[in-house]
Amino acid sequence: MESNVFKVVLLQALPASGKSEVRNFMANIEPERLKKEFHIGENLQLDDFPYVHMMRRIDNELQAMGQARIFYPGEEPFIDGRDWGTLCCLLNEDYQDLMNRNVQKPDSAAQLLFDRYDRASRIAGIAPRLGKLPADIRKKLAEKLEAEAAAMLKEKQDAYPDTFDGKTIIIECARGGPDGASMPLTGSDGYQYSLPMFCPEILENAAILYIWVTPRGIFRHRVPPRNLPPQKRRPRRPQRSRLEPAPRRAAVGHAGRVRLRRYGISREDKRRSQHRDGKRVRNHVSRAHRHFR
Secondary structure, three states, X not given: OHHHOOOEEEEEEOOOOOHHHHHHHHHHOOHHHHHHHHOOXXXXXXXXXHHXXXXXXXXXXXXXXXXXXXOOOOOOOOOOOOHHHHHHHHHHHHHHHHHHOOOOOXXXXXXXXXXXXXXXXXXXXXXXXXXXXXXXXXXXXXXHHHHHHHHHHHHHHXXXXXXXXXXXXXXXXXXXXXXXXXXXXXXXXXXXXXXXXXOHHHHOXXXXXXXXXXXXXXXXXXXXXXXXXXXXXXXXXXXXXXXXXXXXXXHHHHOOXXXXXXXXXXXXXXXXXXXXXXXXXXXXXXXXXXXXX
């Protein structure tokens, strides 16, 4: 930890548990206080949610053209759970591009994004899907998504800094398992699968900031109590940027269970957690590479 700030912080929690609010807090707090109290420098932020959003956009457009969906069957979680690894691999690429300030000027940002999805999924053990689409279908799909893909690429490249001195890279990703799943989570669910998918350059420099929120707390936050009149319900917080939240069915299928205890968060940590707005929050920072090298 040089200059008294972490180089990389993995911001993790169940879906819809307040990570975006934490990112907003870190982006707007006084820099000296952020550095002194949290050992976090000026933020450079990476997030896999835009890739999740574009996966759903791809599926919706394919379905509208009479083609089979390739990432999601509908509102439910992934068709192939290894796509959680696909997202990690995409974040690895973003990290490398950020560190090397890699600027790309493709003829088609959408076609570049399609190639990135296939390359990342191949690393996760999934055969290419977008590359197997008929050429005319892929071309039409790229035309429909070009503006959004170009905006994603521009936003990513505009964030490259002149220097990394005194800066902290915040990498946000939500992982969990279906409601009722037994612990520890197995297969492609949870952190035991996803964290080792991050590249060594991330893990060797990373700390974990984990927000401890129960699934019950998440849905209490998302859905106002039915027994309260509308005028007494707490106003809903605005959703992140231009992207919509995951459907409730997908959240239930993924936000049901999570455990980081074997990676450094104990029951004692949980007892010492704070209670805020109906959420039990435990910000636990530990060296990620101790467990995932």
